[in-house]
Amino acid sequence: MKIDWAALGSVFGVSLAVTVGLVALFTLGIMGLSHRERAAAQGNSATLAVTGAYVAFAGCVAAVAYGISLIVA
Amino acid sequence: MENFSLILAIVVVTALAFDFTNGFHDTANAMATTISTGALKPKVAVAMSAVLNLVGAFLSVEVANTISKGLVDETGIRPEVIFAALVGAILWNLATWLLGLPSSSSHALMGGLIGATIASAGFGAVHGDVLVTKVLLPALAAPIVAGLAAMLATRLSYGIGRRADGKAAEKGYRAGQIASAGLVSLAHGTNDAQKTMGIITLALVAGGVVAPDSDPPTWVILSAGLAIALGTYIGGWRIIRTMGKGLTELQPQQGFAAQTSAATAILASSHLGFSLSTTHVVSGSVMGAGLGRKGGVVRWSTATRMLVAWVLTLPAAAVVGAGAESVTDLGDWGTAVVAVFLVAASAAIWKLSRREVVDATNVNDTEEPAGVVTTAIAAVTPPPAATVTEELTATVPAPVTTATPESATPPAATV
Numbered sequence: 251m252k253i254d255w256a257a258l259g260s261v262f263g264v265s266l267a268v269t270v271g272l273v274a275l276f277t278l279g280i281m282g283l284s285h286r287e288r289a290a291a292q293g294n295s296a297t298l299a300v301t302g303a304y305v306a307f308a309g310c311v312a313a314v315a316y317g318i319s320l321i322v323a
Numbered sequence: 324m325e326n327f328s329l330i331l332a333i334v335v336v337t338a339l340a341f342d343f344t345n346g347f348h349d350t351a352n353a354m355a356t357t358i359s360t361g362a363l364k365p366k367v368a369v370a371m372s373a374v375l376n377l378v379g380a381f382l383s384v385e386v387a388n389t390i391s392k393g394l395v396d397e398t399g400i401r402p403e404v405i406f407a408a409l410v411g412a413i414l415w416n417l418a419t420w421l422l423g424l425p426s427s428s429s430h431a432l433m434g435g436l437i438g439a440t441i442a443s444a445g446f447g448a449v450h451g452d453v454l455v456t457k458v459l460l461p462a463l464a465a466p467i468v469a470g471l472a473a474m475l476a477t478r479l480s481y482g483i484g485r486r487a488d489g490k491a492a493e494k495g496y497r498a499g500q501i502a503s504a505g506l507v508s509l510a511h512g513t514n515d516a517q518k519t520m521g522i523i524t525l526a527l528v529a530g531g532v533v534a535p536d537s538d539p540p541t542w543v544i545l546s547a548g549l550a551i552a553l554g555t556y557i558g559g560w561r562i563i564r565t566m567g568k569g570l571t572e573l574q575p576q577q578g579f580a581a582q583t584s585a586a587t588a589i590l591a592s593s594h595l596g597f598s599l600s601t602t603h604v605v606s607g608s609v610m611g612a613g614l615g616r617k618g619g620v621v622r623w624s625t626a627t628r629m630l631v632a633w634v635l636t637l638p639a640a641a642v643v644g645a646g647a648e649s650v651t652d653l654g655d656w657g658t659a660v661v662a663v664f665l666v667a668a669s670a671a672i673w674k675l676s677r678r679e680v681v682d683a684t685n686v687n688d689t690e691e692p693a694g695v696v697t698t699a700i701a702a703v704t705p706p707p708a709a710t711v712t713e714e715l716t717a718t719v720p721a722p723v724t725t726a727t728p729e730s731a732t733p734p735a736a737t738v
Contacts, residue, residue: 253456257597258464264595265588266472272587273476273580276499277484283491310499317506320590321513322382 272313279306331530333662334402335523337409339550342519344416345428346376346554349515351562352425352585352605353508356612358686359567360578362500365558365683371501372508373556379512380520380548403651403658404439405526410665411435411644415636417672423561423569423681424632427600429518431640433458438641442648457598462633465588465599466607473584473608477615480576496575503582510589511601512551519547560681566605568687569625571613581605581612603633 282296282303289296353375354368363371412428412435419426433454440448484492520539527533533540539547567573573581585601585608592599606629613621651658 252452253460254597257595258460261588261592261595261597261599262464262468264591265468265584266475268587268591269472269476269580269584270479272583273480274483276495276579276583277480277576280492280495281484283495284489287489287491310502314502314506317586317590318509320594321379321506321509 268313272310275306275309279303279310282306328402328530330402330406330658331526331532333658334406334409334526334530337406337413337662337665338519338523338526339546341409341413341416341432341522342516342547342550343554343557344413344420345432345515345519346373346551347557347559348416348420348425348428348554348562349511349601350555350558351566352601353504353511355563355566355605356573356578356581356609357500357504358563360496360500360573360575361687362497362575362578363504365560365563365686368504369556369558369683371505372511373552375505375508376512376516376555377548377552379509379514380516380544380551382509382513383517400440400525400529401443402526402530404443404648405436405522405529406658407439407442407646407648407651407661408432408435408437408644409522410647410661411438411640411642413665414643414668414672415640417669419632419636420559420561421672421676422628422632423565424629425562425566425602425606426629426632426636427462427602428515429600430458430462430633430636432518432522434637434640435644437637438644438646439648441641442645443652458637461592461597461599462603464597465592465603466610468592468599468607469584469588469604470607470611470614472588473581473611474615476580476584477577477612477619480580481616484576493575496579499579500575500582503579503586506586507582507589507601507605508555510586510593512548514589514593514601516547516551519550520544523547558683560683560686561676564681564686564688565625565629566609569622570606570609570629571619571621573609573612574616577612577616577619580615581608584608584611 280303282299282301285299286296286303289299350369350372353372354363357363358365358368409432412431415426415431415434416428437449437454520543523543524533524537524539527540527543528535528537571577585605588599588604588608589601592604606626610621610626613619647661647664650661
């Protein structure tokens with residue numbers, strides 16, 4: 251009986267890294283948007299935060315697109 | 324499709340029935356957290372999941388091919404054996420649904436297949452090492468992998484996201500959950516609808532209708548996709564309630580972390596050659612997300628019941644499959660007896676479920692349903708484990724993590 255430890259290990263590593271990375275990216279994006287919300291409430295703008303948020307969300311969208319391409323392949 | 328015998332028709336119909344139970348059993352995997360955190364209305368969530376399952380069914384036939392070629396010797400398998408296997412899998416799926424327990428439909432299917440094969444051809448026809456490497460080990464690894472990822476992601480999300488609040492954050496987490504739940508649904512369609520395609524193809528090969536090693540015919544792909552989508556839309560509300568509310572209380576951040584970890588683990592596992600059960604992955608990630616939040620509590624009594632169900636899935640389905648196979652062996656009237664038994668048992672389970680209805684309207688009620696479900700669970704749960712975990716629920720939150728793998732290991736080893 252041969253257990254494929256390498257495959258199990260890589261599933262473990264990839265799941266952990268991608269999940270934590272994606273959630274971090276997404277949370278940063280959300281933080282940017284709530285920063286804008288707070289700034290807007292005080293009549294200010296928050297261009298940097300908003301730009302950062304959209305970059306973060308673009309990263310997440312790219313990850314989802316890659317996920318779909320994995321499913322389709 | 325000449326030579327399409329009656330038994331073959333029965334097998335195909337039963338396989339589609341299994342596919343249907345698979346759909347409603349596993350809706351929870353994709354949509355439970357989305358429903359319990361309120362990101363989507365229950366009906367909308369199951370509709371979306373159903374559509375994505377249907378789409379997923381058409382995307383590839385790779386899994387279907389491994390199911391029909393990997394686990395048992397396909398030479399010498401008769402359609403009756405597959406029928407018996409499906410009977411075991413369907414009845415186990417319905418029984419766990421009645422108890423509201425998420426358990427792996429693929430394990431049920433494999434269990435049924437293994438039991439029926441043993442009854443028909445002896446122990447030699449089952450590939451034992453494939454059983455360990457493809458079934459038992461992944462079942463232990465899945466919740467740990469996904470749970471740890473979800474726990475760390477939740478920690479991080481609460482750590483760096485303290486200043487994320489207000490309408491924007493609420494909308495953002497909602498969108499994130501919907502996207503990751505969609506991915507899980509799509510992956511589920513490609514995986515589980517294909518299992519049924521694989522089974523039907525196996526039956527067609529066994530019945531001599533299609534050549535060995537051929538891909539599933541189009542009508543098989545279409546009907547399997549529709550059956551799983553219909554099952555998903557009907558919705559296994561009992562299991563959704565257990566998964567979304569019974570294990571732990573989830574906030575939107577946790578729902579997002581859990582669902583992302585589940586989607587990632589499922590995709591990573593199916594593409595790095597170490598296949599994990601969707602049910603086990605999602606249960607693990609929900610528990611992980613529960614543990615990741617400060618003050619988050621996992622209800623270990625529910626988790627223990629789930630673990631018991633996981634360990635029992637394969638042997639229970641195998642026993643029913645073996646029993647069904649021995650009866651079909653008696654001749655055509657035996658097959659008829661099994662078919663009648665299947666319909667009668669399914670009807671009985673459905674009748675029992677009507678005593679305590681769970682549907683879209685009360686799926687998010689926190690309290691465990693009383694009455695028939697609780698008493699039935701009491702029969703399943705080993706008493707000592709239950710009392711210990713009751714105490715743990717109230718007092719000990721995070722450090723008990725290790726209890727899960729420990730309690731899982733010994734019974735699994737004896738299987």
